[in-house]
Amino acid sequence: MGNRDELQLIKEIIASSSDGLGIEQLLRLLPFQIEKRALQRRLKILREKNLILLKGEARSTKYYANVPEQTQDSGRIKSEEERQSTIPLSQEGKDVWALVSRPVAQRKPVGYERSFLENYRPNIDSLLSREEKQKLAEWGNTRNGEQPAGTYAREILNRLLIDLSWNSSRLEGNTYSLLDTELLIHNGKIPSNKSPMETQMILNHKEAIEFLIESSDEVGFNRYTFLNLHALLSNNLLPNPAASGRLRTFGVGITNSVFTPLGIPQLIEESFDLILEKASQIQNPFEQVFFVLVQLPYLQPFDDVNKRVSRLAANIPLNRHNLSPLSFIDVPEESYIKGMLGIYELNRIELFKDVFLWAYERSAMRYSAIRQSLGEPDRFRMKYRDEIREAIGQIVRNEMGKAEASNAVKIAAQKISDENQSKFIEIVETELLGLHEGNFVRYRIKPSEFSAWKKRWNSQ
Structure with a gap:
């Protein structure tokens, strides 16, 4: 791994913690091996470039991301164009952003549109263009394609457990930091300032990811996988414990949305089975990934935890084909939510696709750097x-x-x-x-x- 890649990873790890990180904590969290003295030299370079800050003295020294101070006009309300700038958006994505950003009272209430799923023909219709699939294939190639399913994910399992557990939970509003997550997963240490629900959410992700990777030969787009995935992710989090691993039998609403999901149990079950059937027929792994990320949350087949199930299930075809995993690194929560709202309320995928493509390139770059630091597998x-x-x-x-x-x-x-x-x-x-x-x-x-x-x- 080059110095430039190392500097980028060091900066990202520091930026992930609002409480700052000491050098010993950094040595634990970094996904590559580095001597303490070498790390200190990298940190000095980042400080000289004003990318990080150092606070405290001696053993209490911590490093923080250098967030630019607010300017005089920072108190004004940002325009939609400025708020979208974290992830580059297509013109269509910008249009969707603007539509779903209107006040709720100005958006037309809508219900579940069954034709959005039913009209999709696997391997004839495609949510992703040919060019987009080619880009994704280039980003995701790990040169492990001929190895048994799950080989690549097992090689980076320790890092993937932390990254995917943290990022998927973060997108649900979980306040665990990356370091908190690492200490919980690897050392069983529970921070005193976190709620039991947040801790349970992280632990549930860990078990669900292990289930997917250790059962690579059995999991797929079938009821066994998805019901058990939901049971693991929702364990001890639902008001009704019996709802874990079961399809929804009553109507639900979506917070801050004018979309009302399907409410008839028989139709929920039929649509759920149709999602699995169509997904299993799709030949391109990236089309499978995006299809399940779109269709599962749109149906809302479970009482809760639907988006979490879709994010982990999206890794099933990637794991099977030994492609780089998708762990939603750095994805802004607002961008993800607005992308979902575009699907819920407009049946438009452009904004969410922009988020997905950006997220996968980020994930693939990260795991490529990590994999290089591990050397060839035995x-x-x-x-x-x-x-x-x-x-x-x-x-x-x-x-x-x-x-x-x-x-x-x-x-x-x-x-x-x-x-x-x-x-x-x-x-x-x-x-x-x-x-x-x-x-x-x-x-x-x-x-x-x-x-x-x-x-x-x-x-x-």
Whole structure:
């Protein structure tokens, strides 16, 4: 990774925290390895360019994003053109922005338009142009296309868990910072100033992302995936716990919108099944992504948490084809919401498409830089990933001690070719020694199973 890419990532991480970050915190959060002295040199460059600020002394020193001071006319109301400037918009996108930005009283109340879904013909009609698909393919190419589904996502899982959990929650108004999210996911530390609901939302995202990645061969555009995805994302967040993983049976409204979603349970179910059917027929993975991002929230098939389900489900085809994931890095909440309003109230996708294209390019650039810092994946581990996972899972679930585990690894090694057995044993034993609360999910181990095994393992 070049110095320029590193400087950009350092600046973005600092900007993600309004409370400032110390150098030790930065070392933990950065998605690439760097010595402390080298990081200090990068920080000095950013300060000299007036991109960051330093406050405090000695151990209390923190770095902050340099936000320009307000000018004399900053108190005036910004024009629509100025408010849209974060993401470059097409003329059509600007038109949609202006229409949905009018006062609610000036917007015409509308209901669910079934033809918006029913008239779409997979692989004949397309929400994305050919040029847009080509751009997306160039951005998303990871050169892992021939590897098993989910290979790329597993390589960057630790970073993806934090990025997607944080950004998807942030778009719902969650006030966790990036550092808060990292400490919760990797260390189980809950900030004292956050609500239980915000904490639950982050943890639900973590479990849902792990479900998608660890079950890459089973998940898809089917009821099993989407109902379970909703159950995981809505766990302990809905007034009626029984509503998790179930389709909506009553009418709902959309805050600050004149759109009223479909309210007849039978039609909700029919439309939900039709979304899955059409999505599964779409051949282009990026068209699949955009289709589900548009159609699922528009239908609102669940009591709540619909947009969250769509954001994670959008990664299913990307994961399957080993394309760069979409984690909504830096997407402004207002731009996302107005893009959705354009779909809800006007059945117009142009503004949301502008947001989507910008968001995917940002995500792809980030994970390309992260992937370069990781080096090439270990092909041996890739080839025997199922055997390694099975061996470790068996040892943990059966609460084996060290002697039992050693024998179990030797027995497991007999299932592969003779010349690879010694390396297999070495890798499994190394993984066992390095197993901790932040990485055991890779082996489809439950927290209770890990806890019981670890107690036995440490007692010897």
